[in-house]
Amino acid sequence: MAQWSQRWPLDLVDARVRVGVAFSAGADSTALLMAAASRWPGRVVALHVHHGLQAAADHFVAQAQSTCDGLGVELKVVRIKADHSKGESPEDAARRARYLALAEMALEVKAGCVLLGQHADDQVETFFIALGRGAGLPGLSAMGAGFTRHGVFFGRPFLGLSTQTLRDSVASVGQAFVEDPSNTDQRFTRNRIRARLLPAWADTFPGFREAIARTARHAAQAQSLLGDLADIDLDAIGRPPRIAQLQTLPPERQSNALRRWLKNTAHVVASDAQMQELLSQIDACRTRGHHIHIKVAHGHVEREGAHLAFRPPL
Numbered sequence: 001m002a003q004w005s006q007r008w009p010l011d012l013v014d015a016r017v018r019v020g021v022a023f024s025a026g027a028d029s030t031a032l033l034m035a036a037a038s039r040w041p042g043r044v045v046a047l048h049v050h051h052g053l054q055a056a057a058d059h060f061v062a063q064a065q066s067t068c069d070g071l072g073v074e075l076k077v078v079r080i081k082a083d084h085s086k087g088e089s090p091e092d093a094a095r096r097a098r099y100l101a102l103a104e105m106a107l108e109v110k111a112g113c114v115l116l117g118q119h120a121d122d123q124v125e126t127f128f129i130a131l132g133r134g135a136g137l138p139g140l141s142a143m144g145a146g147f148t149r150h151g152v153f154f155g156r157p158f159l160g161l162s163t164q165t166l167r168d169s170v171a172s173v174g175q176a177f178v179e180d181p182s183n184t185d186q187r188f189t190r191n192r193i194r195a196r197l198l199p200a201w202a203d204t205f206p207g208f209r210e211a212i213a214r215t216a217r218h219a220a221q222a223q224s225l226l227g228d229l230a231d232i233d234l235d236a237i238g239r240p241p242r243i244a245q246l247q248t249l250p251p252e253r254q255s256n257a258l259r260r261w262l263k264n265t266a267h268v269v270a271s272d273a274q275m276q277e278l279l280s281q282i283d284a285c286r287t288r289g290h291h292i293h294i295k296v297a298h299g300h301v302e303r304e305g306a307h308l309a310f311r312p313p314l
């Protein structure tokens with residue numbers, strides 16, 4: 001195990017506290033758990049979410065326990081059943097519930113952060129999913145190195161490493177891990193990208209991981225500047241925005257400010273069609289009695305006197 005020490009880019013966390021590792025028992029998070037356990041002996045706790053979605057879930061827990069026993073790492077397991085709401089895919093619901101469960105476990109064991117095993121190949125796949133869906137800059141920025149959710153910091157220290165590097169490392173010490181059977185299921189977009197698109201892309205653009213990571217960084221920087229501009233505009237027009245002052249901005253600046261306002265206050269993202277409709281209703285709203293009413297995500301944006309308001313569902 002000695003060679004695992006200091007070998008991995010784990011510097012993004014303050015490890016004076018306990019470190020949580022989101023541990024699926026797959027190859028990537030096994031590499032992460034081994035690296036973390038070697039770097040911070042006695043301070044790592046593995047957090048496993050039993051989805052109950054797959055028949056194999058019990059087998060994942062058994063492997064997780066055996067790996068943790070071998071490494072002398074405490075394992076916490078929580079069972080969840082993620083129901084997906086209308087318009088949400090089962091995978092999105094499972095991911096949402098997983099992050100909540102991980103955050104709750106981290107708070108319970110007093111871990112200062114949770115590390116995730118996502119790597120450079122996940123990053124590339126995420127970028128192509130966003131591109132295929134016609135995403136804007138937030139989507140093309142792909143995954144950031146860290147984010148806070150449910151009051152817990154989640155870090156992705158392995159975004160610069162390929163999955164092959166991680167798998168080779170795990171194999172080199174003979175550590176067992178599970179292969180998630182759903183990773184090869186061609187019904188999932190991510191798996192089709194991995195199996196079909198990426199080999200062709202790699203053939204055309206050798207070194208594509210670094211190039212795409214660069215594009216994602218450019219997108220993230222540009223998005224950050226747009227966020228700053230939105231804050232400047234919202235400082236001037238108010239939160240919630242005053243309709244008359246919104247109307248003085250050009251449409252693209254209105255939509256930039258409105259997206260920021262909706263994200264920060266209601267955690268919702270308007271689709272392109274919803275934003276176009278909202279802009280046209282704002283433009284038409286020139287008289288005292290004029291209404292604004294437009295569905296955004298699961299709620300509505302409405303006029304409330306001189307301002308806009310977001311109404312979540314009852």
Ligand SMILES: Nc1ncnc2c1ncn2[C@@H]1O[C@H](COP(=O)(O)OP(=O)(O)OP(=O)(O)O)[C@@H](O)[C@H]1O
Nearest residue numbers: 022023024026027028029030047048049116117118
């Ligand atoms: N059931 C789970 N319990 C705890 N953490 C999980 C679970 N599933 C995924 N994760 C975390 O989220 C990261 C990304 O999830 P993803 O579904 O891409 O990984 P995976 O293929 O299931 O597992 P791995 O990354 O370990 O090979 C994982 O690296 C791991 O840190």
